[in-house]
Amino acid sequence: MAGATTTESNVTAPTRFLDANGERYAYRRFGGGPGFPLLFLQHFTGTLDNWDPAVTDPLAVTHEVILFDNAGIGRSSGEVPKTIAGMAKHAFAFLDGLGVRACDVLGYSLGGMVALQMAQDRPSTFRRMILVGTAPRGGEDIMHLEKPSLARHFQDPTLRGYAILRKIFFAPTESSQAAGGAFVGRLTQRQVDLDRPSGPEVAANQIAAFREWERFTGERFADLRSIRHRTLVVNGVHDEMIPVANSYRLVENLPDALLLVYPDAGHGSLFQFHESFVGQAAAFLASGQADGEPG
Amino acid sequence: MAGATTTESNVTAPTRFLDANGERYAYRRFGGGPGFPLLFLQHFTGTLDNWDPAVTDPLAVTHEVILFDNAGIGRSSGEVPKTIAGMAKHAFAFLDGLGVRACDVLGYSLGGMVALQMAQDRPSTFRRMILVGTAPRGGEDIMHLEKPSLARHFQDPTLRGYAILRKIFFAPTESSQAAGGAFVGRLTQRQVDLDRPSGPEVAANQIAAFREWERFTGERFADLRSIRHRTLVVNGVHDEMIPVANSYRLVENLPDALLLVYPDAGHGSLFQFHESFVGQAAAFLASGQADGEPG
Numbered sequence: 027m028a029g030a031t032t033t034e035s036n037v038t039a040p041t042r043f044l045d046a047n048g049e050r051y052a053y054r055r056f057g058g059g060p061g062f063p064l065l066f067l068q069h070f071t072g073t074l075d076n077w078d079p080a081v082t083d084p085l086a087v088t089h090e091v092i093l094f095d096n097a098g099i100g101r102s103s104g105e106v107p108k109t110i111a112g113m114a115k116h117a118f119a120f121l122d123g124l125g126v127r128a129c130d131v132l133g134y135s136l137g138g139m140v141a142l143q144m145a146q147d148r149p150s151t152f153r154r155m156i157l158v159g160t161a162p163r164g165g166e167d168i169m170h171l172e173k174p175s176l177a178r179h180f181q182d183p184t185l186r187g188y189a190i191l192r193k194i195f196f197a198p199t200e201s202s203q204a205a206g207g208a209f210v211g212r213l214t215q216r217q218v219d220l221d222r223p224s225g226p227e228v229a230a231n232q233i234a235a236f237r238e239w240e241r242f243t244g245e246r247f248a249d250l251r252s253i254r255h256r257t258l259v260v261n262g263v264h265d266e267m268i269p270v271a272n273s274y275r276l277v278e279n280l281p282d283a284l285l286l287v288y289p290d291a292g293h294g295s296l297f298q299f300h301e302s303f304v305g306q307a308a309a310f311l312a313s314g315q316a317d318g319e320p321g
Numbered sequence: 322m323a324g325a326t327t328t329e330s331n332v333t334a335p336t337r338f339l340d341a342n343g344e345r346y347a348y349r350r351f352g353g354g355p356g357f358p359l360l361f362l363q364h365f366t367g368t369l370d371n372w373d374p375a376v377t378d379p380l381a382v383t384h385e386v387i388l389f390d391n392a393g394i395g396r397s398s399g400e401v402p403k404t405i406a407g408m409a410k411h412a413f414a415f416l417d418g419l420g421v422r423a424c425d426v427l428g429y430s431l432g433g434m435v436a437l438q439m440a441q442d443r444p445s446t447f448r449r450m451i452l453v454g455t456a457p458r459g460g461e462d463i464m465h466l467e468k469p470s471l472a473r474h475f476q477d478p479t480l481r482g483y484a485i486l487r488k489i490f491f492a493p494t495e496s497s498q499a500a501g502g503a504f505v506g507r508l509t510q511r512q513v514d515l516d517r518p519s520g521p522e523v524a525a526n527q528i529a530a531f532r533e534w535e536r537f538t539g540e541r542f543a544d545l546r547s548i549r550h551r552t553l554v555v556n557g558v559h560d561e562m563i564p565v566a567n568s569y570r571l572v573e574n575l576p577d578a579l580l581l582v583y584p585d586a587g588h589g590s591l592f593q594f595h596e597s598f599v600g601q602a603a604a605f606l607a608s609g610q611a612d613g614e615p616g
Binding site: 263270274277278280281282283284285286287288289290305309 | 558565569572573575576577578579580581582583584585600604
């Protein structure tokens with residue numbers, strides 16, 4: 027596929043830069059195959075380096091994978107928007123600058139909200155959507171890092187960086203924490219050409235965007251009914267960051283959304299059960315559009 | 322596999338009879354393969370003839386399929402129990418009489434409740450469980466046929482038999498009703514060796530069992546935490562007979578349950594999306610037990 031390189035892993039794919047919309051966006055693209063390009067939209071404070079190669083790389087066998095730093099993240103220029111709508115505008119500018127007119131999307135957490143906003147703003151951009159650990163506008167208990175179940179990890183002086191991520195992305199069971207350790211190990215495989223980690227100013231603006239996204243006017247969730255895209259919604263049953271009830275509301279109100287909920291998993295269900303997730307995602311993206319069968 | 326015949330379809334498999342526990346149980350078994358035998362436990366008023374060959378037959382390629390009429394249903398002798406526990410006792414007597422010591426189970430609706438009861442009473446009976454359109458003890462809004470959304474179909478003088486089933490098992494959309502028509506067409510392929518349809522006395526006793534199953538003592542759903550079986554929970558998002566919230570409660574409280582919710586589907590999601598369902602069920606049953614990956 028045009029633009030794909032022979033580098034097929036997020037461990038080694040070079041970071042590229044696109045000038046568009048008065049900004050410079052950092053991105054990576056690799057892989058290819060019969061599927062539509064697959065745009066990955068990232069979680070709270072995450073950069074290009076936070077995408078698990080166990081998820082990106084197998085999907086790159088059948089899809090060109092496109093990872094992207096929104097404005098103000100990693101090595102992308104600009105200010106981190108304080109609204110999801112602002113982030114959606116940057117994502118459109120990036121896709122337009124790249125010349126990608128239609129793609130599939132995997133929106134994770136914050137990225138899922140951006141995907142939902144984009145699907146409403148310009149439906150033709152996406153063929154199918156995969157929404158993991160995310161919430162609709164008007165969702166409940168979205169990323170309240172101040173609540174005790176999360177704050178205790180941020181306030182624990184023995185935890186730093188990825189050790190915190192392991193606590194907050196995975197369930198407090200031995201099996202889930204082991205999966206979290208393996209996840210962190212995969213992320214640290216990439217050693218060069220790294221993004222700058224997000225600082226407190228990124229977090230503050232993204233938290234402001236979550237607070238704005240929790241607000242709604244009119245009938246709650248009614249806006250979802252106009253999103254006709256075939257969608258796969260995925261969540262861990264013990265997600266403390268964006269509780270699974272938000273995924274329930276998504277599939278109850280989106281017209282064509284299949285729900286998959288993993289046991290023994292928190293916010294990082296897709297990384298914990300990466301083999302199952304990649305299989306489900308690939309089958310969902312590959313399934314026929316006219317056969318009446320969810321993937 | 323022992324007892325499997327060369328007849329591999331519920332359209333043509335002969336009905337057999339087993340004398341055990343002072344009763345005569347009607348059953349069918351067909352297919353075979355590397356998997357454990359797969360016991361099917363049937364829905365409210367359903368007989369052997371209500372199992373969709375589009376679901377049973379593909380699963381019979383890798384599993385011996387065992388369909389069974391509980392006491393008082395179809396051509397099985399005895400009284401229909403007024404409790405789920407009573408139905409579980411008959412299912413144990415049937416399996417014991419058949420010499421099946423361990424199997425997988427697909428419990429649908431009422432049958433899912435019987436499977437849950439059996440898993441608690443004698444955990445070693447089941448390797449894995451598939452629970453479709455069902456509810457835990459203490460679940461909500463279980464089979465309230467008197468509520469307007471369901472009663473209107475029973476009271477519609479233009480509807481009889483399978484036409485009612487199509488209305489109550491499928492969502493009120495063109496696509497779901499079309500799938501319902503196809504489902505009814507598949508059921509009517511079997512023309513001989515048929516069960517006697519269930520009458521009002523069957524319905525009355527099974528409704529009594531639903532009412533008893535809605536009751537709980539102590540902490541709601543706490544009983545689920547002792548059921549360690551790897552479980553696949555499936556529901557249609559628009560199920561009016563046993564609402565999807567019951568499946569949410571199952572996966573939130575069962576220690577190892579994966580949830581799959583189909584869009585545009587009611588109680589009969591497994592029949593509407595039979596290709597997807599069979600693929601998911603077969604993968605779930607085939608997946609390794611020690612690899613930490615849900616199916």
